[in-house]
Amino acid sequence: xxxxQVILTVVTIGSIFSVVTLxxxxxxxxGGMINxxxxxxxxxxxxxxxxxxxxxxxxxxxxxxxxxxxxxAGFIAAGIASLLFAVLTGWPTLRLRGxxxxxxxxAFAEVLYSFLLxxxxxxxxxxxxxxxxxxxxxxxxxxxxxxxAIVAVALMFxxxxxxxxxxxxxxxxxxxxxRDDEGAAQAIGKSAKxxxxxxxxxxxxxxxxxxxxxxxxxxxxxxxxxxxxxxxIVWIALVLGGERTIWGAMAGxxxxxxxxxxxxxxxxxxxxAAQNAxxxxxxxxxxxxxAVLRWQPFEWISKKLEKK
Amino acid sequence: xxxxxxxxxxxKQFGGLRAIGGYNGLSFDVDPGSFTGLxxxxxxxxxxxxxxxxxxxxxxSGSIVFDxxxxxxxxxxAISERGLARTFQTPRTFSSLTVIDNxxxxxxxPGERLRFSWTGKWRNQEAELKHEAVEIFGRVGLSHRVNDRxxxxxxxELRMLEVARQMIRKPxxxxxxxxxxxxxxxxxxxxxxxxxxxxxxxxxxxxxxHNLHFLLDLVDNLLVINRGELLAKGSPEEIRSNPEVxxxxxxxxxxxxxxxx
Ligand SMILES: Nc1ncnc2c1ncn2[C@@H]1O[C@H](COP(=O)(O)OP(=O)(O)O)[C@@H](O)[C@H]1O
Ligand SMILES: [Mg+2]
Numbered sequence: 001x002x003x004x005q006v007i008l009t010v011v012t013i014g015s016i017f018s019v020v021t022l023x024x025x026x027x028x029x030x031g032g033m034i035n036x037x038x039x040x041x042x043x044x045x046x047x048x049x050x051x052x053x054x055x056x057x058x059x060x061x062x063x064x065x066x067x068x069x070x071x072x073a074g075f076i077a078a079g080i081a082s083l084l085f086a087v088l089t090g091w092p093t094l095r096l097r098g099x100x101x102x103x104x105x106x107a108f109a110e111v112l113y114s115f116l117l118x119x120x121x122x123x124x125x126x127x128x129x130x131x132x133x134x135x136x137x138x139x140x141x142x143x144x145x146x147x148x149a150i151v152a153v154a155l156m157f158x159x160x161x162x163x164x165x166x167x168x169x170x171x172x173x174x175x176x177x178x179r180d181d182e183g184a185a186q187a188i189g190k191s192a193k194x195x196x197x198x199x200x201x202x203x204x205x206x207x208x209x210x211x212x213x214x215x216x217x218x219x220x221x222x223x224x225x226x227x228x229x230x231x232x233i234v235w236i237a238l239v240l241g242g243e244r245t246i247w248g249a250m251a252g253x254x255x256x257x258x259x260x261x262x263x264x265x266x267x268x269x270x271x272x273a274a275q276n277a278x279x280x281x282x283x284x285x286x287x288x289x290x291a292v293l294r295w296q297p298f299e300w301i302s303k304k305l306e307k308k
Numbered sequence: 309x310x311x312x313x314x315x316x317x318x319x320k321q322f323g324g325l326r327a328i329g330g331y332n333g334l335s336f337d338v339d340p341g342s343f344t345g346l347x348x349x350x351x352x353x354x355x356x357x358x359x360x361x362x363x364x365x366x367x368x369s370g371s372i373v374f375d376x377x378x379x380x381x382x383x384x385x386a387i388s389e390r391g392l393a394r395t396f397q398t399p400r401t402f403s404s405l406t407v408i409d410n411x412x413x414x415x416x417x418p419g420e421r422l423r424f425s426w427t428g429k430w431r432n433q434e435a436e437l438k439h440e441a442v443e444i445f446g447r448v449g450l451s452h453r454v455n456d457r458x459x460x461x462x463x464x465e466l467r468m469l470e471v472a473r474q475m476i477r478k479p480x481x482x483x484x485x486x487x488x489x490x491x492x493x494x495x496x497x498x499x500x501x502x503x504x505x506x507x508x509x510x511x512x513x514x515x516x517x518h519n520l521h522f523l524l525d526l527v528d529n530l531l532v533i534n535r536g537e538l539l540a541k542g543s544p545e546e547i548r549s550n551p552e553v554x555x556x557x558x559x560x561x562x563x564x565x566x567x568x569x
Contacts, residue, residue, distance in 0.1 A: 170416035170430055177402045177413045183364065184400035186384035187393070188414040188473060 002265075008149050010261050012217060014254040015152035019159050019210035021237045023203035025249040026163050028238065030172065031199040032179035033094070034102040037109030038234055040089070041082040041204045043226035045211025047116065047123055048081035049074040050221045053133035062120040063129065071135035075212045082208025083201055085112075090200040095193065109231060117223040128222025132215050152213060159206040160246050166202075167246075175199065236285065240292050259284060310376075312481055312512050313338040313361070318370030320353075320360060320536075328353045328360065328536040333370045336531055336538055338481070343507050344514045345523045345544075348533035354516045355397050357533070358483045362394040363387040375480060393479035397486050397516075399466035401458045407469060408454045411441040414473040437476070444472045447505070449498045464491035471499065475506065482506075484515040488522050496522060 020042055027033045052074035054066035069077075093104045116123060123129045134144075166172060178185040178192045185192060215221045233256060241252020263281045268274040317333030319326060328334055334357070338344055346354050359365040361372060363384035371380045379387050388394075402410050415437055416430075445451045448468040453461060461469065467487055474482055484503075488496050496519075503526060507513055517523040530547045532540040540546075540553050547553055 170413070170434070173405065173409055173413050174416065176404050180402040180404050181400050183384070184396070184402065184470075185413075186364075187362065187388055187396075187400075188477060189385050189388040191383070191385045 006261050006265050008145050009265075010254065010258045011149045012145075012152045013261070014257040015149070015156040016210045016214050016217070017234060017237065017257060018156045018250045018253040019206050020234050021241070021249040021253045022156070022159050022163055022246060023207045024234055024238050025243060025246065026167070026199060026203045029243040030167060030175045030179065031196055031203075033196060033200060034098060035105045035200075036102045036228075036231055036235070037089075037105035037107070038207065039226050039228065039230040040105075040109035040112045041085055041207040042211040042214070042230065043109075043112060043116065043221075044085040045078035045082045045208030046215040046221045046226070047211075048208070049078040049212035049215045050123060050129045050132050052077045054129055062124050062127075063122060065122075071133050071216075074133065075209065078212035078215075079205045079208040082204045082211065086201050086204035090197055094196050094200060106228070106231070109228065113223055113226060113228070116226070123221060126223060128220055128225075130220045132219045132221060134216045134219055148217060152217075155206070155209060155213060156250065160250065162206075163203075164246055236289055240288065256285065259288075309339055311337040311373075312340040312342075312375055314371075314373040315361070316371050316373075318360060318367045318372065320356060320365060321368050326536065328356055328367075329370065330535070330537040334536065334538060335370075336541065338512060338514065340480075340512055341507075341510055342512055342529060343503075343527045345527035345530045346514055346516045346533065347518075347520075347523070347530060348539070352533045353536040354533055355485055356536070358394055358485055358516065361387075361483060362392060388477075391478075391480035392483070393474035393477055393481070394483040395467070395470045395474060395485055395487060397489075399463070399470045401461075401466055401469055401473075403458055405458070406454075407450065407456050407458060407461070408438065408441050408445075410458060410469055411444065411473045411476050412437045415440075415476045440476055441472070444475050447498060447502045448472050449495050464495050467491055468495060468499065471502070475502070479511065481512040481514070484513065484517075486516055486518065488517060488519045500526060 020038060024035060024038055027035050051065050052069045053071055055068045056066045057063050089108045093101055096104055117126055174190050175195060178190055178195055182192045237253040237256045238249055240255060241248035260281060263277050266277060268277060314337045316335050319329030319333045348354055360367050363382050366381055371378060374392055375390060377390060405413060445454060448471060450465060450468055453465060471487060487499060500522065503513060524544050527544065529543055531538060532547060532553050540550050
């Protein structure tokens, strides 16, 4: 097996998904919002990127819009699309608390999923759009797959840096106050409703960018890439990494993607061995999840660090 | 004189029962610069009145005007931004923030002194706020607690923390709901000194308090509430000699005796 390829995939996919985990970290750990439909914002970015950059339909194509715009226009549109989807879904739902918000966001994601699956005029339905515009090419002697990894890592760090800057400011402190006690925060002039919406919208933008990058990397968008499983993977990554810190969010994501990639790239003698490995993947993830929840190693580590 | 607060015919019902206002609604007003005690038996509606004034509850009828603005249906944060501060009967603090951050967070709203900025310019302004917070801590006896977690504070200290957080906002009117409950005598004295000081500087105060020894030395007028209705109002001397108050609120001679002491 090709270890370099595994590492590159883990770095690239890990970075793309880390952006989503970081956004979720901002929404949940600091904003107190449970978003179980995070895949929808990711899908919105990916599909909008595809639609903006794809050539006009011809022959057997069922989709009706392909703007054939340059990649950067598609990339910006992806961030905006995710933002708009957050406006659409956040505006009516953010007054809901806890599990209600979780159920509603989950439902929104399911609606989008079945819309993409059944409305073939958007993206060819279940078939999806393939040969997505991939602007990243070889750069001199450097292979495009390295460039891709670098771009993904850069997006991740940029997102982390911006979030960190925001959260370490008085704005982050006000968010903590609202999460701790909404009423007491209102009594000192904080608008919980407004700040929660701001966080929800702000965190959606990088998710859209990550979606566009994912579409470029896969050179494909199709509903099966954007199932509820994606939301759950990101949630598991967040919990694994310890929800309190930005580093934890990234570490959890990379750990999970690494596990997945290693198992899927192991050379197997037979199909049944591969199937067993895939099943083991889920079992290991589940056990890891239980272990982390039981012993909370990251809480422990951050407490130790705090004491120093 | 222009009133700072005008409450007109306010009623509030919970589950069909009228908790505030009786038949005609509750009406009273508050002069700027005054120091008012709000007293009444348990369950008479004092905290509910504070919740109505600060926007945490909406009246079923009537109106509330604060500093020239109708705030009857305004949300709590908007009322707070206009300069009406309150504390809660059970202290409410931010458990993930340190003691000093619990206070500074009260003064960093957009449009106030602290804003978010990419360049970190807020750090300078925050240093000023820290300075102010430490000064307030000195007055409420929390100086040794500045960098502690709020979880380590006693009930009395939490109350002082809540007061400090509102003080840094420099409100025009502050509503204090039983600020001395569970607070040791030393801190009570600190609090009394602080209230006298901010009152001298022009802050208007309404305080709900069962501890009449604490109250009567401070206030210049009293509102007596019973079953959500205004039973009497006047100077402490007037209230002291009002037989209706003595029987309804103080419930007999023993209490009246201790009240006089
Ligand atoms: N949110 C609420 N829901 C239902 N009843 C309430 C609520 N708040 C207060 N009450 C009722 O209103 C009355 C006044 O309570 P309260 O204002 O807390 O009295 P006080 O502060 O004078 O002791 C009580 O009978 C109380 O049970
Ligand atoms: Mg009360």
